[in-house]
């Protein structure tokens with residue numbers, strides 16, 4: 001299982017790096033990342049970015065059912081990841097205080113902060129699964145690595 005996941009991430013990383021090579025438009029790169037991950041990874045029920053705009057998280061490129069338009073920094077899983085600057089891996093969304101339910105079929109999620117070369121927070125990547133406990137350290141490492149490569153952050 002974890003071997004397959006790592007192999008799937010390796011394939012996604014190669015595709016994403018090739019697609020984003022030389023690109024300088026952040027939204028275009030976000031759309032490409034979502035397009036690859038959502039279609040190639042198992043159990044990715046909702047995959048998308050919330051961009052930091054005027055100190056809020058505003059919906060960016062995504063695939064899946066309709067997401068919330070904007071989220072306050074500090075609120076929900078996305079807002080917590082943005083406020084803390086740290087990836088949040090949530091085994092069961094019902095156990096996360098203040099979780100924002102855009103689609104009640106989401107059972108677990110991972111939210112990764114996205115920084116640029118200067119270290120500024122530009123977005124978060126949010127992935128939801130219909131299965132409990134779908135995300136672990138492998139997802140954290142692989143997603144952080146892809147995002148750091150594409151956007152130049154840490």
Ligand code: SME
Pocket residue numbers: 046067068071075076077078079098099100101102103106109126128
């Ligand atoms: N679950 C998120 C809200 C965004 S949706 O899942 C698309 C949260 O609590 O931050």
